[in-house]
Amino acid sequence: MGLLTGLVVGWLTNFPEKLDGHLLYPGRRGITQDKCHFLLEAIEKYEEVHQNLPEGLGYPNAYGDIIVPTDYSNHLAEALLGVYSKHNPRGIPFFDAYRPNSPDRGGVQRYSPSFFGITDLWGRPFHVAIDANKDGVVTIPHYEVPRSGDQEARTIKQPIVVWSDGPDRISGDDRNGKSDDIFSSDPPSELFLRYRSEQSGRPE
Numbered sequence: 001m002g003l004l005t006g007l008v009v010g011w012l013t014n015f016p017e018k019l020d021g022h023l024l025y026p027g028r029r030g031i032t033q034d035k036c037h038f039l040l041e042a043i044e045k046y047e048e049v050h051q052n053l054p055e056g057l058g059y060p061n062a063y064g065d066i067i068v069p070t071d072y073s074n075h076l077a078e079a080l081l082g083v084y085s086k087h088n089p090r091g092i093p094f095f096d097a098y099r100p101n102s103p104d105r106g107g108v109q110r111y112s113p114s115f116f117g118i119t120d121l122w123g124r125p126f127h128v129a130i131d132a133n134k135d136g137v138v139t140i141p142h143y144e145v146p147r148s149g150d151q152e153a154r155t156i157k158q159p160i161v162v163w164s165d166g167p168d169r170i171s172g173d174d175r176n177g178k179s180d181d182i183f184s185s186d187p188p189s190e191l192f193l194r195y196r197s198e199q200s201g202r203p204e
Contacts, residue, residue, distance in 0.1 A: 064133030
């Protein structure tokens, strides 16, 4: 196991922020940012292998998109982890961070024998927005709060977006009209890019 791969294993399990006193990533936000990217890649790979996403994720909203959390309300987490045969018969682990971490550290939560969830560092499930009507964008409702008090939406030109509620554990703006949500549409850390570069150079 190379040094970089070893770092990533620890990164996905224990979330260290320093190595020999050197900052590897910009704190918890950076780690969560990268986890959003890992989740996005896992969903894209699942869709590539199965030619579809798991059934039962819900119905499109008024914007033509499906938005689901990575919790017990659906089987997305189990399908990505490869622990529920109905939606992943071959048991392929598309998301490789299956560790029994406590909620405050983020990781995988088991709600019952067949219901799992994937949580961020603040114990909240991630959210996944899927472009169900294939218009090239996903629209996340209730994201911005103008002075009038009417909630608007955020539009992102990507077919799938993953995001975390961030430290305030609130999806979208708080009462002060500010948001600390973390999106897969934002760039990942340098460590994530180095890890992916190392992986792409390995023979299958």
